[in-house]
Amino acid sequence: MSSPSQPANNLGNRVRIVVATSVMLTFISYWRAAAIVLNDLASSAFYACGIAEQAVGKSAPWFIVGVMLFSFTVRAVYVESCSMFVRGGVYRVVKEALGGTLAKFSVSALMFDYVLTGPISGVSAGQYIVGLINEVMITADKHGWIPRAIHNLFNGTPQFDVNWTSVAFALAVTIYYWWENIKGIHESSEKALWVMQVTTVMVVLLLGWSALTLFKHGWQHVPLPSPGNLHFTKDSLGFLHRNFPDQSLAQKFGILGIMIAFGHSVLAMSGEESLAQVNRELAHPKLQNLKKAAIVIALYSFIFTGLTALLAVMLIPDAVRVPVYKDNLIAGLAMYMYGPEILRLIFRGFVVVVGFLILSGAVNTAIIGSNGVLNRVSEDGVLSDWFRFPHRKYGTSYRIINMIVGLQIFTILASRGDVYALGEAYAFGVIWSFAFKGLAMLVLRFKYKGERGWKVPANFHIGKYEIPFGMASITMVLLATAVINLFTKSVATISGIAFSLVFFAIFTASELANRKKHAASEKHLNDQFQLLQRDTVERESLGIRPGNVLVPVRDYNTLIHLRWALEKFDVHDQDIVVMSARVSRFGAAAYELAPEQIFSDYEQTLFTRAVSVAESFGKKVSLLVVPAGDVWSAIVQTAKNLESSAVVIGVSSKMTPEEQAFALGQAWETLPEPKRQFVLQVIHPDGRLETFRIGPHTPTMKDEDVLLLHRLWLNITHEPGLENVHHHEILTEALTRFAHDYGAREREDILRDLKRIGNMPRHAGGPKPPAVPLVRKEGGEGFPSSEPEE
Amino acid sequence: MLSLLGTLLVRFLEGMFAVGLVGSAIVLLITFVEDAELLFGREDSHQP
Numbered sequence A: 001m002s003s004p005s006q007p008a009n010n011l012g013n014r015v016r017i018v019v020a021t022s023v024m025l026t027f028i029s030y031w032r033a034a035a036i037v038l039n040d041l042a043s044s045a046f047y048a049c050g051i052a053e054q055a056v057g058k059s060a061p062w063f064i065v066g067v068m069l070f071s072f073t074v075r076a077v078y079v080e081s082c083s084m085f086v087r088g089g090v091y092r093v094v095k096e097a098l099g100g101t102l103a104k105f106s107v108s109a110l111m112f113d114y115v116l117t118g119p120i121s122g123v124s125a126g127q128y129i130v131g132l133i134n135e136v137m138i139t140a141d142k143h144g145w146i147p148r149a150i151h152n153l154f155n156g157t158p159q160f161d162v163n164w165t166s167v168a169f170a171l172a173v174t175i176y177y178w179w180e181n182i183k184g185i186h187e188s189s190e191k192a193l194w195v196m197q198v199t200t201v202m203v204v205l206l207l208g209w210s211a212l213t214l215f216k217h218g219w220q221h222v223p224l225p226s227p228g229n230l231h232f233t234k235d236s237l238g239f240l241h242r243n244f245p246d247q248s249l250a251q252k253f254g255i256l257g258i259m260i261a262f263g264h265s266v267l268a269m270s271g272e273e274s275l276a277q278v279n280r281e282l283a284h285p286k287l288q289n290l291k292k293a294a295i296v297i298a299l300y301s302f303i304f305t306g307l308t309a310l311l312a313v314m315l316i317p318d319a320v321r322v323p324v325y326k327d328n329l330i331a332g333l334a335m336y337m338y339g340p341e342i343l344r345l346i347f348r349g350f351v352v353v354v355g356f357l358i359l360s361g362a363v364n365t366a367i368i369g370s371n372g373v374l375n376r377v378s379e380d381g382v383l384s385d386w387f388r389f390p391h392r393k394y395g396t397s398y399r400i401i402n403m404i405v406g407l408q409i410f411t412i413l414a415s416r417g418d419v420y421a422l423g424e425a426y427a428f429g430v431i432w433s434f435a436f437k438g439l440a441m442l443v444l445r446f447k448y449k450g451e452r453g454w455k456v457p458a459n460f461h462i463g464k465y466e467i468p469f470g471m472a473s474i475t476m477v478l479l480a481t482a483v484i485n486l487f488t489k490s491v492a493t494i495s496g497i498a499f500s501l502v503f504f505a506i507f508t509a510s511e512l513a514n515r516k517k518h519a520a521s522e523k524h525l526n527d528q529f530q531l532l533q534r535d536t537v538e539r540e541s542l543g544i545r546p547g548n549v550l551v552p553v554r555d556y557n558t559l560i561h562l563r564w565a566l567e568k569f570d571v572h573d574q575d576i577v578v579m580s581a582r583v584s585r586f587g588a589a590a591y592e593l594a595p596e597q598i599f600s601d602y603e604q605t606l607f608t609r610a611v612s613v614a615e616s617f618g619k620k621v622s623l624l625v626v627p628a629g630d631v632w633s634a635i636v637q638t639a640k641n642l643e644s645s646a647v648v649i650g651v652s653s654k655m656t657p658e659e660q661a662f663a664l665g666q667a668w669e670t671l672p673e674p675k676r677q678f679v680l681q682v683i684h685p686d687g688r689l690e691t692f693r694i695g696p697h698t699p700t701m702k703d704e705d706v707l708l709l710h711r712l713w714l715n716i717t718h719e720p721g722l723e724n725v726h727h728h729e730i731l732t733e734a735l736t737r738f739a740h741d742y743g744a745r746e747r748e749d750i751l752r753d754l755k756r757i758g759n760m761p762r763h764a765g766g767p768k769p770p771a772v773p774l775v776r777k778e779g780g781e782g783f784p785s786s787e788p789e790e
Numbered sequence B: 001m002l003s004l005l006g007t008l009l010v011r012f013l014e015g016m017f018a019v020g021l022v023g024s025a026i027v028l029l030i031t032f033v034e035d036a037e038l039l040f041g042r043e044d045s046h047q048p
Helices: A030-046 A048-056 A060-082 A090-098 A100-142 A148-153 A162-183 A189-217 A234-242 A249-253 A255-269 A274-281 A286-315 A318-325 A329-335 A341-379 A398-415 A419-447 A469-488 A490-528 A560-568 A601-617 A631-642 A657-669 A703-717 A727-743 A747-758 B002-040
Strands: A015-020 A460-462 A465-467 A529-534 A549-552 A576-583 A622-628 A646-650 A678-683 A689-694 A775-778
Touching: A030 A048, A030 A100, A030 A189, A030 A255, A030 A274, A030 A286, A030 A329, A030 A341, A048 A060, A048 A234, A048 A255, A048 A286, A048 A318, A048 A419, A060 A255, A060 A274, A060 A286, A060 A419, A060 A469, A060 B002, A090 A100, A090 A419, A100 A162, A100 A329, A100 A341, A100 A398, A100 A419, A100 A490, A162 A341, A162 A398, A189 A286, A189 A329, A189 A341, A234 A255, A234 A469, A234 A490, A255 A286, A255 A419, A255 A469, A255 B002, A274 A286, A274 A341, A286 A318, A286 A329, A286 B002, A318 A329, A329 A341, A341 A398, A398 A419, A419 A469, A419 A490, A469 A490, A469 B002, A549 A560, A549 A631, A560 A576, A560 A601, A560 A646, A560 A678, A576 A601, A576 A631, A601 A622, A622 A631, A631 A646, A631 A657, A657 A678, A657 A689, A703 A727, A727 A747
Parallel strands: A015 A529, A015 A622, A549 A576, A549 A646, A576 A622, A646 A678
Antiparallel strands: A460 A465, A678 A689, A689 A775
8 A cells, every 4th residue: 555655855756645535524414504595595585575576566476486486496406416426616517518608607697696695685784774773763753752953953853865874784794794704704504593593583473473464454465477467667677668668568478577577586596506505514314415405495485585575565555565665675564563563663673683684694605605606716727826815814715805895895886775776686697697507407417427316307208318308497497587687687687798798708818827827837736746536534545654643734834833743753653744624615515626626736835835844854744635614624534534643733823722722622523433532732933832632531630639539538448348449439429429410400509610710810811711622721821731641 | 570580589488488387397396295205204214
């Protein structure tokens, strides 16, 4: 079995690098996956029906319901796509099916969708908040709670300009999340689940209260979705308005009217594409869990978005629904419930809080998603590597984030807070990215012969040929709607095509530049490195001895910890493994990368530096690249698989060593058994060392505790029949009693005592270390520098 | 001529949309049955 390690000082041979191709992830349940997708998909409920009703009239809710039903079939397309085993980003996969030009347009449409998700969500959240503030002002003024002077200053009830205040709010949220993404926030499924739990409480209250209101007040008729009931405006006919100024289009062509209305409602299913992005992180059995997540998503969004749209038209009077509540329809629904005004106002407040949570979350998802897609496009060689260059301090692809957020800020300002205009443009990106996806999947039915876990149903055979009737049908609806939207959404068509052309030009120019550059760098790569592809990281197959030292590296300018490890460890006794985690965050997870994509230009530079550092010590190191969902999971999983005894890292620029240890400890907690402990050594730039133990371990005991135990032992062994009791048995008994008391009535007392101990002078005046589960810091703070393992 | 082409395009798109909706409805029904089996169907108790 060959070892991947080579003497680093022997550049006569190429240095071997093991590239693991299976991504190291912390797997999540289908509930959490559904929550992540719903954070994006369910946010559409807050604005989709308002936009649709402005475009097509009072029968809009039926179209929203129809779109939500149709979304059941679109998610089937995504499930089939996820069940295929392909490598490469969205560009490579679509290129395989449709060719390079259409693939570039497909990615451009997807980017248009992502870039617009942020502005529409931010502005919509702003509309809900400003709507509530203005309503509260009106109520307060009605009761005389607003001082006369303020009343006079505003010439009446103080009211904010809804659109411009929404713009200000959207800008604030976007800038906040821009900075968070620059710093590289960790996307937590925990948070997504919590947001969906709060949203579910609101949905249950909304549906229950609406049922009571329908019973008490009755309801307004919602006209059926027939051509005769469609009332298009000049804006909603777009370019067709010139040919059909009398708006007789629907009656003239019948189904065309239905198609136009469907096209104006299609943004209700935006966010469905996130399903492909959570797929990779789903726990085993993956396909079954993916299907379950898809069912939860489709049912939830059907109930929330579909039924809310219907209830809004049934309960909010026609006179105020569009004029007053078009941009905050659910808030309007809350105000027309049965019951006292104060209760309705409180519920509206709750709706606004939920709207803020879910919509501002969608702003973040949009930045993360666009960043992920563009990273993948860059990895596919269509976007210059320049965009992917990591931030010097935070390691994030800040140039891509800056570009996306710049586009979003431009969009927010250009929209002037008009949700309708944003929604129309958004629908362009949504429908075209779905249409390209459907078309690519249809073509791949004939071109792709690899593994496929599941197929969209309704397939039949003619001879030896399988006819994918179901897939073709879904694609036909998507394509027909996308084409008709080109004619009916003039602003969206112009802006969408302009945006796509700009991105297409960037992609084409980048691809040409990359082709030349990659030809040169490939030669350099082949001269210097030999890539060994492995599906998973396994110690035996990599030829690394147990008890090795794992040194994760990220920035080629800060390799002090590698120098430290090379200086301290004798490679004759312990192998040193230099590891780079290729992190692809949420939003980029639809397909796994090919080895040459995982080991990109950046990794080449990084490992060239690492090898030259090793050479300067005359020592050999093993080199490893692993793709990962997050860096901490990658480190603990690699340490586990390699049976490492120590992990050596540098101090992070954004976390303290304690926080790094805490993050690693948390990742360790999620590892399945069997797992082993290891020592984490964090090296400061000045060479100082801080050591932590990861995993459960024998605690360090203070001298007085040992003395107390010994006295107890002396005392107890004087009792008749207890002469043979050991120290550890006394500890076992003490801990068992402690656990009993903690689980029973004395929990609060125990916690109070522990807090008192934790606040004793050794922590006074300085920041307290975080509660590190199963992580113990060695050295400092009164602990001895070593502790017994047993 | 342009009007005729426009009408033809509209009729073509209408046909696509109508046939697509029928096919999608079939997909919807089949996936509903599959989903119900997945959610409420008996787990395979056979242990390897």
